[in-house]
Amino acid sequence: RVDGARLWESLMEMAQIGATPAGGCNRQALTDEDRQGRDLFARWCGEIGCEIRMDKMGNIFARRAGSEELPPVMTGSHLDTQPTGGKFDGVYGVLAGLEVLRTLEQNQIKTRAPLEVVVWTNEEGARFSPAMIGSGVWAGEFSLEYGHTRTDKAGRTIGAELQRIGYLGDMPAEAQPVTAAFEAHIEQGPILEKQEQVIGVVTGVQGIRWYDVTFHGTPCHAGPTPMEDRRDPVQALSLLCEKLYAQVKAFSVDARMTCGDLRAEPGSRNTVPEKVVLALDLRHPQPEGLEHLHQSLQQLVKEVERATGTRIEVREEWHSPPVAFNEDCIAAVDRAVRALGYSHRKMVSGAGHDSVYVSRVAPVSMIFVPCAGGLSHNEAESAEARHLEAGCNVLLQAMLDRAGV
């Protein structure tokens, strides 16, 4: 069994890096805060004698040797956060992995296969789009060139920022054979809490499509220009959003639509904007459902173009289809939960995770624990120590199950 108090203390120590006044964390990918978080993790791993390596995407691999030369059993997640991030999203998965290694070290337990805790780069997709880039390049979904050239809003690239913070590794960012992989995470939604269950046995991840939608209008003067002479991108934006929100909600209780970012150019109050750019996120657990949402968007774009005389450009930025995890790994988690006697349920993740890409090259599943009010990507994100400990115990058992003792 893991040491829940030690896990909690490490979470709270990490949370001081990039701590916000409202009690959350702003430790965005490849910032100075991210570097401090990585340094702290590396120091902790060194203290228990792990070997640490880094690849060209800045993914960090901390390995505890096994008794045999087998492919490792992996676990891990990310240390980067949203700008209004919390203390647990991602960090919990990394530090739960560390706690597993600490527990084995303390009890001098040697596994057959080596164990590896991974910190994946830029999982959030907040500073650099898309999400899960570090694991995506490693798993072969994206090229290294693509990964290095993603830019933030200020135009800085991942490659340059990795170099700047000293985390551009030498190792190729390419998957090696893996025996099995697990990722512990807070649910980030309300289901476990509402149903008073401690563990979510995660069977897969819903599909995600990201779009940059650009509404092109004609700049003109706010005063003398008659309303009917205008091509107003804000009118187009509000009409499209109004209709799309309605269609998404009517389609299915499982469908999701989020407009996370908006910007008008040139952004002068008394000028109709030349353009408005919307960052749109659509999700659905089934491929057909996600395709339906995609078609609704395309259809409405045509309608709104006709109704407003504007031109609307839809660029798909990212498509992460629904993923089903590995049956053996799901079964290993299920056995661990039952052996430990925690209340549980099977569930599909609403959030994307590094496990999505890891699952392309290795058998994978995930372990969820409840978070308060289902709230995440919010500075008030919180989770109970006893739930975090329970999830970590499940992780320990599942990893031992696959690694062998």
Add this chain to the structure above:
Amino acid sequence: RVDGARLWESLMEMAQIGATPAGGCNRQALTDEDRQGRDLFARWCGEIGCEIRMDKMGNIFARRAGSEELPPVMTGSHLDTQPTGGKFDGVYGVLAGLEVLRTLEQNQIKTRAPLEVVVWTNEEGARFSPAMIGSGVWAGEFSLEYGHTRTDKAGRTIGAELQRIGYLGDMPAEAQPVTAAFEAHIEQGPILEKQEQVIGVVTGVQGIRWYDVTFHGTPCHAGPTPMEDRRDPVQALSLLCEKLYAQVKAFSVDARMTCGDLRAEPGSRNTVPEKVVLALDLRHPQPEGLEHLHQSLQQLVKEVERATGTRIEVREEWHSPPVAFNEDCIAAVDRAVRALGYSHRKMVSGAGHDSVYVSRVAPVSMIFVPCAGGLSHNEAESAEARHLEAGCNVLLQAMLDRAGV
């Protein structure tokens, strides 16, 4: 009669300062480009022997002495532009005034009252809100403290930027007695062009209200959070805009609504924004009409708050009530137009102008000329040399009318 070719040449020379690839101007208030524009104007005034003074708001007064110690007859406008500005908005009024002085100088005509050409600071309201700040402080509508502390999006103040570009004058920014004032301007709307008229005799300016509307939501994760659990500020924004556009259009063909700027915070694609801020501009020629629009906004805000569970904060940033110009000045323009034989009509301005504030302390009216397609605050803004010359001839005659020869 003025020299239309010389006027056109000066306009084209000024247009090179801050010229954009698309053929417009980006010479926003108190930037380096604005300084260059001011320097050029000052040099031109010096060449015809004008005395130049500057007040604490950076307003520039170029005076040609009269034969008597009378209050001056003023004209002028602004040299700052929108970010997607054209070559004529404001600049025409300043350089038409210069052309009047050049013409009198060339013909060695001495007026009884002195003539003054003024460059007002930050008329556009694009870089610093609100519009017409230089003339507003001078006329006593705003305090000097208020004027100096307005900030741009990067947090720089008017006071600091005036100092930086060397245009923080010594003279108090306070109105002195004025015999009469005129301002020549492109119409910035389609009426004169559609009706094939050369001169608009401007009888007043419609009312304007500016608002910062902040939609407060709750940040949460784009994936696992059910749609019905969200407080989404973009849903609130799109619902409010949809309904307000409809009400404004239904209310009156004279009503205007513009959403010139939009911003989401923190602006991360997979997080429902914490807030969205909208810069809103409402206009109507009648005080009751403008009040009606204001009430529609307040009413809809309540409805949308109820429908979306968000909180919506409406801060009024600026209110410029409808203005009626001085009868004698309107008559002087009317006489000049008739004497010169130009086709013309009376009209109300849809745009705010420095004359709005000047009219609080002096008898004022304005002279409009057509612009192509009624387009302004757009890099494609354009006007015909013959129309600009006609407006300048009207300005010359109206000024001589009030100043006496």
